[in-house]
Amino acid sequence: MWLPILVPTVQVAKTQKFAVLSSRTELPPHKFNVDLDINCSYSANVINGSVARRPWCSTGKNQQSENYTVQLKDFENITWEPVMAGKCGASSYLVRKGLSRKAQLSLQLRRYCSKNPKSILNQAVPFTVILDTWNAFEEMKLDFGRGTFASFDDPSITQAPLRQRLDWCLGDARETVTEDERYQGATWILKPSVTNKGMDIVVAKEWDEILTALENADHIREWVMQRYIERPLLLGGHKFHLRVYVLCVGALRVFVYDRILMLIAAHKYDADDMDDIYGHLTNTARAAEDVNFDEAKFVRILEDLPAYLLKTRPGQCPDLAAATTAVQGIRESIHAITADVYGAYENEYSIFSPMSNCFEVYGLDFMVDEDLKVHFLEVNPGPDFKQTGDRLQGLIGQLWEQINVIVFDTGLVHPSVTAGEKSHAEVDAALGPEWAQRAKDFTMVYSKEWSAAKHKGGMAFIE
Numbered sequence: 001m002w003l004p005i006l007v008p009t010v011q012v013a014k015t016q017k018f019a020v021l022s023s024r025t026e027l028p029p030h031k032f033n034v035d036l037d038i039n040c041s042y043s044a045n046v047i048n049g050s051v052a053r054r055p056w057c058s059t060g061k062n063q064q065s066e067n068y069t070v071q072l073k074d075f076e077n078i079t080w081e082p083v084m085a086g087k088c089g090a091s092s093y094l095v096r097k098g099l100s101r102k103a104q105l106s107l108q109l110r111r112y113c114s115k116n117p118k119s120i121l122n123q124a125v126p127f128t129v130i131l132d133t134w135n136a137f138e139e140m141k142l143d144f145g146r147g148t149f150a151s152f153d154d155p156s157i158t159q160a161p162l163r164q165r166l167d168w169c170l171g172d173a174r175e176t177v178t179e180d181e182r183y184q185g186a187t188w189i190l191k192p193s194v195t196n197k198g199m200d201i202v203v204a205k206e207w208d209e210i211l212t213a214l215e216n217a218d219h220i221r222e223w224v225m226q227r228y229i230e231r232p233l234l235l236g237g238h239k240f241h242l243r244v245y246v247l248c249v250g251a252l253r254v255f256v257y258d259r260i261l262m263l264i265a266a267h268k269y270d271a272d273d274m275d276d277i278y279g280h281l282t283n284t285a286r287a288a289e290d291v292n293f294d295e296a297k298f299v300r301i302l303e304d305l306p307a308y309l310l311k312t313r314p315g316q317c318p319d320l321a322a323a324t325t326a327v328q329g330i331r332e333s334i335h336a337i338t339a340d341v342y343g344a345y346e347n348e349y350s351i352f353s354p355m356s357n358c359f360e361v362y363g364l365d366f367m368v369d370e371d372l373k374v375h376f377l378e379v380n381p382g383p384d385f386k387q388t389g390d391r392l393q394g395l396i397g398q399l400w401e402q403i404n405v406i407v408f409d410t411g412l413v414h415p416s417v418t419a420g421e422k423s424h425a426e427v428d429a430a431l432g433p434e435w436a437q438r439a440k441d442f443t444m445v446y447s448k449e450w451s452a453a454k455h456k457g458g459m460a461f462i463e
Contacts, residue, residue: 098351
């Protein structure tokens with residue numbers, strides 16, 4: 001077996017009595033210059049250390065002109081011109097708003113599900129309504145359907161209170177909440193289409209509560225209103241969600257990191273108490289606001305779940321083997337859902353445009369209900385690794401060590417691979433055993449050559 005956290009060139013062979021260390025004689029043929037620019041010191045220390053352990057990756061003043069350059073930077077620090085011109089690689093895709101904006105994510109998955117009724121997403125994605133409030137703040141327009149609109153210059157309409165204008169322009173959503181028999185008595189979670197660290201999120205049952213939330217956040221124009229999962233699986237009475245790190249490479253391979261985080265709400269869950277936001281929101285940044293926040297208690301890993309199921313669900317999980325099997329079922333559902341989420345964007349290059357010379361890490365959020373069914377919530381580009389905390393920083397260290405195995409050690413973003421003679425499937429066959437052995441915590445859940453793989457994601461940079 002490989003122990004890459006020490007040195008990527010050292011191999012560890014275990015026997016019954018001892019372990020044998022040996023040096024890896026054949027180094028990767030692909031050499032890289034890695035331009036590092038990560039703002040968060042927590043992440044930078046982990047990433048910089050992992051890159052520095054690789055003799056085939058040169059950084060700073062040690063860069064060599066013959067090496068292929070990859071910008072390993074935060075999105076806002078990447079210089080996109082040479083990436084688009086094919087002169088270097090990057091640790092992000094330029095176009096991924098279809099994943100990052102919750103409204104566009106909901107719309108695209110809805111379209112995909114309508115064309116693929118057998119997709120697991122039909123059961124995994126909670127019912128979602130997009131709330132577009134632009135018309136409440138600008139010229140009022142009412143949509144009568146079939147392309148017929150009416151706009152009004154009457155001051156009694158244009159100067160009406162904001163609450164009334166919101167109610168007018170969101171008539172369809174109001175009918176869903178107040179009149180649709182399928183959702184009578186349902187609870188809803190209202191989230192800005194672009195949100196950060198759980199801010200401006202509201203849980204509500206009544207339409208008036210939703211209007212109040214929109215009225216109080218009049219700086220936000222696009223929201224999603226999602227059917228709330230009212231019977232979540234609880235840990236000691238606390239709600240939690242699963243944070244899954246996903247690596248996308250080129251156009252397109254998708255890998256799931258199987259060391260999954262359980263992020264736990266700071267307060268105990270009470271479905272009837274809508275006002276205690278710390279009992280409903282499981283985002284670590286929000287949980288940490290509570291004076292009683294304890295990282296060891298509220299940031300756990302999925303491997304902790306079998307023991308808990310064994311203790312609290314003896315009917316479902318009579319022994320540890322049954323509990324472990326149940327958790328493996330959760331993990332397999334996550335694999336299948338993740339594969340379909342990314343597969344839903346094939347040929348949708350205006351909203352998600354993976355490029356053969358790039359890779360990116362995402363944080364996908366899932367929730368498990370009382371029946372151990374897995375629900376998909378959202379995608380987060382540029383996840384905040386610092387929320388993992390100091391206790392589990394080693395998990396992030398292994399994450400990046402194994403990312404670098406897949407990206408740099410196998411050379412998946414190097415031009416000799418991306419523009420080489422081997423087909424996508426031939427590259428998988430040739431390199432698969434290496435990343436399976438040395439990136440053992442990753443599972444490749446999706447691999448398909450997209451039509452624009454050789455064309456920079458369907459885009460071109462004109463100098």
